[in-house]
Amino acid sequence: MLKKVEAIIRPTKLDEAKEALNQYGIRGLTVTQVAGCGLQKGKKGFYRGSEYNIDLLPKVKIEVIAQDHMVEDIVKIITDTVQTGEIGDGKIFIYLLKM
Amino acid sequence: MLKKVEAIIRPTKLDEAKEALNQYGIRGLTVTQVAGCGLQKGKKGFYRGSEYNIDLLPKVKIEVIAQDHMVEDIVKIITDTVQTGEIGDGKIFIYLLKM
Amino acid sequence: MLKKVEAIIRPTKLDEAKEALNQYGIRGLTVTQVAGCGLQKGKKGFYRGSEYNIDLLPKVKIEVIAQDHMVEDIVKIITDTVQTGEIGDGKIFIYLLKM
Numbered sequence: 001m002l003k004k005v006e007a008i009i010r011p012t013k014l015d016e017a018k019e020a021l022n023q024y025g026i027r028g029l030t031v032t033q034v035a036g037c038g039l040q041k042g043k044k045g046f047y048r049g050s051e052y053n054i055d056l057l058p059k060v061k062i063e064v065i066a067q068d069h070m071v072e073d074i075v076k077i078i079t080d081t082v083q084t085g086e087i088g089d090g091k092i093f094i095y096l097l098k099m
Numbered sequence: 100m101l102k103k104v105e106a107i108i109r110p111t112k113l114d115e116a117k118e119a120l121n122q123y124g125i126r127g128l129t130v131t132q133v134a135g136c137g138l139q140k141g142k143k144g145f146y147r148g149s150e151y152n153i154d155l156l157p158k159v160k161i162e163v164i165a166q167d168h169m170v171e172d173i174v175k176i177i178t179d180t181v182q183t184g185e186i187g188d189g190k191i192f193i194y195l196l197k198m
Numbered sequence: 199m200l201k202k203v204e205a206i207i208r209p210t211k212l213d214e215a216k217e218a219l220n221q222y223g224i225r226g227l228t229v230t231q232v233a234g235c236g237l238q239k240g241k242k243g244f245y246r247g248s249e250y251n252i253d254l255l256p257k258v259k260i261e262v263i264a265q266d267h268m269v270e271d272i273v274k275i276i277t278d279t280v281q282t283g284e285i286g287d288g289k290i291f292i293y294l295l296k297m
């Protein structure tokens with residue numbers, strides 16, 4: 001059973017995440033430059049009296065397709081690596097591949 | 100149940116779509132610059148007598164991961180926003196996430 | 199039943215793959231510039247005495263959403279097109295869409 005782990009993280013954390021995954025034994029991954037916003041936004045605006053936030057911050061998306069039994073470790077490795085304790089650390093989403 | 104709504108739209112419609120989603124309450128989304136072709140192509144060529152089209156137009160991909168019950172609204176908001184009445188308005192694809 | 203065929207190939211093979219898919223009858227596809235590494239890496243380094251590889255090579259991701267019964271043909275067309283006999287020819291992953 002193959003799964004895709006998709007992590008959207010700060011660009012400054014890419015090298016560290018890549019190296020940690022490689023040390024763990026991950027040989028294949030794909031990286032895409034994206035832009036995104038999460039729960040907290042980069043900047044704020046107002047619309048009809050209420051605050052809103054639509055600014056996008058540069059992020060990188062790391063995709064790792066791996067066997068089911070490795071997914072938990074991969075998620076932990078990425079989470080441990082990207083943690084800064086500040087907002088905007090990133091998000092991880094998981095998808096099932098079609099056999 | 101989480102789903103991914105993936106919309107591939109004209110770059111000129113990104114701000115409007117982002118704002119409409121934000122007004123609805125969407126706080127997280129990811130944007131990627133892509134290139135694509137749909138049913139109708141940007142330019143035309145000929146190969147062995149029959150017309151073909153392989154040109155790619157710049158597009159943006161918006162990805163929103165959201166709870167199941169919001170998906171219908173998200174699709175409607177994006178569809179309403181990107182509509183111009185001309186060809187090339189965009190496409191929306193939906194994926195299931197692994198829990 | 200819709201599926202997504204996701205192929206990550208050498209950028210130099212994009213035009214050929216696009217044309218082969220178009221000749222087959224594929225009218226819609228999306229292309230993203232990505233960076234990636236596979237089983238063999240572009241460059242090598244050392245970390246605590248053991249060799250590691252973390253370099254990313256430029257690649258393109260082709261995404262084709264198509265009916266189930268076309269998936270096998272699409273995979274074959276892309277595989278035939280991108281083959282060079284050398285390492286780094288590319289990878290194809292398949293996902294199920296939500297109806």
Ligand SMILES: Nc1ncnc2c1ncn2[C@@H]1O[C@H](COP(=O)(O)OP(=O)(O)OP(=O)(O)O)[C@@H](O)[C@H]1O
Nearest residue numbers: 008036037038040041087088089090127128129164
């Ligand atoms: N529901 C979602 N759908 C799609 N992408 C999301 C979603 N939530 C978060 N993301 C992506 O994950 C990235 C990281 O999310 P995070 O919550 O850490 O916020 P942030 O954008 O990094 O910044 P901050 O939270 O400081 O505004 C986002 O930039 C966005 O690209």
Ligand SMILES: Nc1ncnc2c1ncn2[C@@H]1O[C@H](COP(=O)(O)OP(=O)(O)OP(=O)(O)O)[C@@H](O)[C@H]1O
Nearest residue numbers: 107135136137139140186187188189226227228263
């Ligand atoms: N079957 C498909 N698989 C993958 N991506 C697709 C598919 N169909 C459409 N797309 C993506 O959605 C985008 C929008 O599709 P749409 O049908 O509006 O065509 P278009 O490329 O915008 O331009 P036009 O239709 O005017 O040629 C495409 O550019 C492509 O990136």
Ligand SMILES: Nc1ncnc2c1ncn2[C@@H]1O[C@H](COP(=O)(O)OP(=O)(O)OP(=O)(O)O)[C@@H](O)[C@H]1O
Nearest residue numbers: 028029030065206234235236237238239286287288
């Ligand atoms: N397990 C994986 N998860 C995510 N993406 C992968 C995975 N394996 C391969 N890829 C993607 O597919 C691309 C092609 O893989 P391939 O095995 O041909 O290696 P390569 O990076 O092209 O180069 P080389 O094999 O010569 O180092 C990779 O660059 C990467 O983007």
Ligand SMILES: [Mg+2]
Nearest residue numbers: 038039040088
């Ligand atoms: Mg955040």
Ligand SMILES: [Mg+2]
Nearest residue numbers: 137138139187
């Ligand atoms: Mg069209």
Ligand SMILES: [Mg+2]
Nearest residue numbers: 236237238286
């Ligand atoms: Mg290889």
